[in-house]
Amino acid sequence: MDFKIVDASAFYAGIPFGTLDACHTTTLVYDEIKHIKQNQDALGTLLETGRLQIRDPEKNTLDFILKKAKETGDLQQLSKQDISVLALCYELKGELITDDYAISNVSENLGVKVSPIMTSGIKDVGKWIHYCSGCEKSFQKGVECPQCGNPLKRKLIKGKPPSIPVNE
Ligand SMILES: [Zn+2]
Structure with a gap:
C-alpha cells in the first residue's frame, strides 16, 4: 500500500476527511492546520481512528531534501512545512497529495511522487480555479x-464544477 502524505493545502481541500485511507502528515503541518475550527471534531476523530498519523522525518532525510532544494534553486519557495512533508514522503516512499506549486515543482527533482488534489482519486472536494482580480476572469x-x-489568485470552488465560465 502506498502511504498517503498530506500537506496543508490537502487539509484545506478536505482530503483527509474525504477518504478512508490513512493519511500521514508532519507535526509542522498539523500545527499549521489544527486551528481550523470547523475541522476540530473531525481531526480528533481522524486521530483516534488512526486515519491520520503524525510522524516526522529523520533529520538525515530533512538535510537531504534541504540540500537538494538548494541545488535546484527551489529552497526559497519552500516553507519549513513543505520541506517536512517532502522529507516524510521521500522517507516513506509514499505519495504526497498537494496543490502547492512549489512542492510540485521540486518533487520531480527529488524523486518524490506528488498527486495533485484533483487527481488523487478523491471526488467532491471541489475545484481550484485561478482568477484575475483585474479583469475578473x-x-x-x-x-x-x-x-x-496581474498575478492570478487561487480559489477552491466546492462541490460541482463552477457555474462561472472558466477560460482555458
Ligand atoms: Zn487579468
Missing part, C-alpha cells in the same frame, strides 16, 4: 493573467 491554471498580467 477565471483560468484553469497559471500564475499570471494572460490578458492583463
